[in-house]
Amino acid sequence: xxxxxxxxxxxxxxxxxxxxxxxxxxxxxxxxxxxxxxxxxxxxxxxxxxxxxxxxxxxxxxxxxxxxxxxxxxxxxxxxxxxxxxxxxxxxxxxxxxxxxxxxxxxxxxxxxxxxxxxxxxxxxxxxxxxxxxxxxxxxxxxxxxxxxxxxxxxxxxxxxxxxxxxxxxxxxxxxxxxxxxxxxxxxxxxxxxxxxxxxxxxxxxxxxxxxxxxxxxxxxxxxxxxxxxxxxxxxxxxxxxxxxxxxxxxxxxxxxxxxxxxxxxxxxxxxxxxxxxxxxxxxxxxxx
Amino acid sequence: xxxxxxxxxxxxxxxxxxxxxxxxxxxxxxxxxxxxxxxxxxxxxxxxxxxxxxxxxxxxxxxxxxxxxxxxxxxxxxxxxxxxxxxxxxxxxxxxxxxxxxxxxxxxxxxxxxxxxxxxxxxxxxxxxxxxxxxxxxxxxxxxxxxxxxxxxxxxxxxxxxxxxxxxxxxxxxxxxxxxxxxxxxxxxxxxxxxxxxxxxxxxxxxxxxxxxxxxxxxxxxxxxxxxxxxxxxxxxxxxxxxxxxxxxxxxxxxxxxxxxxxxxxxxxxxxxxxxxxxxxxxxxxxxxxxxxxxxxxxxxxxxxxxxxxxxxxxxxxxx
Numbered sequence: 001x002x003x004x005x006x007x008x009x010x011x012x013x014x015x016x017x018x019x020x021x022x023x024x025x026x027x028x029x030x031x032x033x034x035x036x037x038x039x040x041x042x043x044x045x046x047x048x049x050x051x052x053x054x055x056x057x058x059x060x061x062x063x064x065x066x067x068x069x070x071x072x073x074x075x076x077x078x079x080x081x082x083x084x085x086x087x088x089x090x091x092x093x094x095x096x097x098x099x100x101x102x103x104x105x106x107x108x109x110x111x112x113x114x115x116x117x118x119x120x121x122x123x124x125x126x127x128x129x130x131x132x133x134x135x136x137x138x139x140x141x142x143x144x145x146x147x148x149x150x151x152x153x154x155x156x157x158x159x160x161x162x163x164x165x166x167x168x169x170x171x172x173x174x175x176x177x178x179x180x181x182x183x184x185x186x187x188x189x190x191x192x193x194x195x196x197x198x199x200x201x202x203x204x205x206x207x208x209x210x211x212x213x214x215x216x217x218x219x220x221x222x223x224x225x226x227x228x229x230x231x232x233x234x235x236x237x238x239x240x241x242x243x244x245x246x247x248x249x250x251x252x253x254x255x256x257x258x259x260x261x262x263x264x265x266x267x268x269x270x271x272x273x274x275x276x277x278x279x280x281x282x283x284x285x286x287x288x289x
Numbered sequence: 290x291x292x293x294x295x296x297x298x299x300x301x302x303x304x305x306x307x308x309x310x311x312x313x314x315x316x317x318x319x320x321x322x323x324x325x326x327x328x329x330x331x332x333x334x335x336x337x338x339x340x341x342x343x344x345x346x347x348x349x350x351x352x353x354x355x356x357x358x359x360x361x362x363x364x365x366x367x368x369x370x371x372x373x374x375x376x377x378x379x380x381x382x383x384x385x386x387x388x389x390x391x392x393x394x395x396x397x398x399x400x401x402x403x404x405x406x407x408x409x410x411x412x413x414x415x416x417x418x419x420x421x422x423x424x425x426x427x428x429x430x431x432x433x434x435x436x437x438x439x440x441x442x443x444x445x446x447x448x449x450x451x452x453x454x455x456x457x458x459x460x461x462x463x464x465x466x467x468x469x470x471x472x473x474x475x476x477x478x479x480x481x482x483x484x485x486x487x488x489x490x491x492x493x494x495x496x497x498x499x500x501x502x503x504x505x506x507x508x509x510x511x512x513x514x515x516x517x518x519x520x521x522x523x524x525x526x527x528x529x530x531x532x533x534x535x536x537x538x539x540x541x542x543x544x545x546x547x548x549x550x551x552x553x554x555x556x557x558x559x560x561x562x563x564x565x566x567x568x569x570x571x572x573x574x575x576x577x578x579x580x581x582x583x584x585x586x587x588x589x590x591x592x593x594x595x596x597x598x599x600x601x602x603x604x605x606x607x608x609x
Contacts, residue, residue: 035402086587096348099405100541101586103534107579114572222530226413229406264428268417271410278399278407 002137007259008252013144015251017213019244020151021206021224022231023158027199029229030238031175032192034083035099040224041106042200046072046207047216048113054124061124062150065208069201076200080193106221113218121215129212147209152244154205159240161198171195175238223267230274236284246285249273298465302458309454313447322450324563326518329453330511331559334532335539335551336460337507341500342537343545344473346480347396351408352536354415355385355505357528359512364425364433364522373436374452374517381513382506389505393498400483409533416528430523433516449514460507464548467503476500531575535559538582544592553593 021043028036046068053064087098123129128142162168174181174191181188210216230250235242254269277284313322334352342349362381366372372380392408399407420428435445442448467473475496478486487493516522535558543554558581562574589596 035405082587090590096346096401096405097541097586097590099348099402100537101583104538104579104582104586107534107575108583111572111576111579115576225409233403233406264421265417268414271413275407275410275414278403278410279395282398282403 003259004256006138007255009138009140010144011252011255012248013140013148013251014213014255015248016151016155016244017144017147017209017247018227018231018251019247020147020154020209021203022228022235022243022247023155023240024199024202024206025228026232026235026238026240026243027158027171027202028196030232030235030243031171032195032199033175033237034080034196036102036199037099037225037229038102038106038109039203040221040228041109042072042075043203043207043210043224043228044216044218044221045109045113046203047211047220048117048122048207050204050208050211051117051122051124051216054126061126061208061212062146062205065205067204068207069204072204073197073201076197077193079200080196084189084193110218110221117218119218121217122211123215124211126212143212147213150205150209154202155240155244158198158202162240167191167194171198172238226267226270226274230270230277233274233282234277234284236286239284239286242284242286298462302462306451306454306458309451313442313444313451319444319446322444322446326446326450326453327563328556328559329450329457330515331535331539332552332555333453333457333460333511334508334536335543335555336457336464336548337504337511338536339540339545339548339551340464340467340507341504343540343551344467344476344480345497345500347400347497347500348405348537349392349408349504350405350530350533350537351392351412352508353528353530353532354408354412355388355508356512356515356532357412357416357419357524358384358388359509360516360522360527361419361425361524362509363513363516364431367433367436367516368425368431371436373439374448374514377517378452378456378510378513382510385509386502386506388509389501389503390498392505393494393501396497396501397494409530412528412530412533416524419528420524426523428524430521430526433520433522435517435520445517449518452514453511456507456511460511461548461552463503463507464551467500468548472496472499531578534582535578538578538585540592542581542585542592544594544596546591547594550592550594557593 021040024043025036025039028034028039046065049068049071050061050064053059053067054061059067083098083101087101128146130141130143132139132141133145160168162172170181170186170191171194174188174195178188181191210220227250231243231247234246234249250270250273253273254266257269258266316322334356338349338352341347359381362384363377366377366380392411395407396404419425425431438445438448442451467476475486475491475493478489478491479493479496483493512527515527539554539558540551541554542558543552544550558578561577561581565573565577585592591599
């Protein structure tokens with residue numbers, strides 16, 4: 001029983017972290033319909049940037065994550081431009097060729113990381129990495145608590161941004177009806193580009209969390225394809241609060257399976273849930289369709 | 290016209306197989322067979338993939354799932370019964386057909402990118418199940434004893450090379466037949482607009498199931514000899530996502546509108562990769578894969594076949 005409670009608590013914390021790394025995809029895939037399978041590769045890339053800053057300049061990983069955010073934002077703007085010019089504007093087959101395109105990009109990022117940093121696992125050093133909080137029988141690593149707090153803050157910020165600010169509402173409007181925006185005299189592509197920039201910028205802090213929670217290696221993105229897409233699809237495309245709930249469900253499920261059956265079954269959990277959701281309830285738990 | 294094309298095709302296939310056989314008798318160096326096997330395997334994979342991915346437009350990222358299941362069918366049969374190679378391949382094809390049928394049922398509920406993501410999910414789930422299956426070695430992998438070689442071959446790798454050449458011919462012949470028959474036209478119709486095809490009386494579900502079963506059976510059969518080729522199998526490499534993306538890249542690079550497109554793409558990409566693996570490293574291999582995929586998807590969406598036909602068309606317009 002204690003073991004189960006332990007698994008659930010860890011699972012909730014882990015789930016919030018999964019929510020944070022899926023937020024960007026929730027915007028790019030959920031709202032903008034971009035088949036962004038390179039999202040996890042971008043995430044791992046951000047982790048390596050954080051690792052670099054932490055290793056060479058002893059900057060706290062979270063601060064490092066914030067420092068690279070503007071860089072990632074610009075990177076996101078450029079990536080969407082390229083995607084738009086080559087796929088969306090031509091129209092036909094954008095989904096199929098888009099997913100092939102992003103797989104290519106993901107592989108390129110993987111290899112560039114390997115060439116630069118090697119295939120070994122990398123981790124960061126900070127005060128909260130490696131220690132644990134004791135609550136009676138319960139032992140909670142500080143790194144998970146940090147990830148939990150930052151993830152929650154990030155989700156709330158992005159939710160507020162999308163619902164309260166002018167630009168955020170414009171992003172949701174473009175997701176609902178692009179043509180209507182064009183008729184109102186705005187340029188929907190500019191708004192989508194901005195949204196994609198935001199989706200990529202969020203990866204700065206998310207990448208920091210990724211390397212805080214566990215060491216990273218260059219091919220880690222493959223495991224996170226399942227987790228992030230599972231979360232976003234289960235949430236219902238484009239729902240931010242849904243993303244958090246779905247991520248917690250995934251986190252708890254993974255954590256329980258990990259405790260009961262061992263780590264070797266863990267990779268299948270997210271993909272099995274993804275498949276289940278796609279087959280039974282394709283619109284997700286909080287779907288807009 | 291059709292008839293003459295058919296004769297030319299079968300003569301070409303016979304010459305190809307004859308050359309492959311003569312090669313096993315004449316060439317003493319083992320390396321060409323090792324490298325050639327991999328290239329032939331990718332040609333066959335790309336052609337088999339295109340039956341569903343190209344003609345029907347359902348982008349299957351589960352090539353690794355079928356390939357890996359093929360590999361592990363062989364592993365299981367050898368471990369349990371010491372089954373000969375042909376039995377392994379035939380069984381793998383049967384299992385692949387069943388898997389293909391299941392995949393075909395998935396298309397009922399999912400299209401486009403959701404179908405693609407579901408196929409990735411399937412790959413990882415099957416990989417995890419195999420990883421936890423002790424009998425076939427689990428995560429650590431397993432060493433495999435090859436059964437004795439069958440005459441007229443006197444070396445196992447040479448035999449595998451020839452069998453893979455046979456599989457290439459089989460895959461190409463099936464793909465070519467489908468393209469020229471009502472099945473191919475039906476698939477093309479549902480690729481362009483599934484609803485419109487259904488409305489005009491194209492039996493879309495039956496066609497999709499057929500394409501999935503044929504493609505799946507071939508992909509599994511092609512994977513089966515790989516266990517004997519490496520004399521070793523482990524889940525992480527047998528189900529590696531690289532197979533999925535390589536196969537997709539080769540088909541897209543060659544062009545999927547015609548059966549010869551995937552062959553051209555596979556020869557181009559896998560030969561480059563073989564050369565690079567020897568001269569530089571296997572990481573660069575993946576880099577080349579990524580770069581070529583991005584370049585072609587961005588610059589030549591119809592692949593090499595598309596480039597050629599565009600070139601022809603503009604020359605014709607120039608003459609007229």
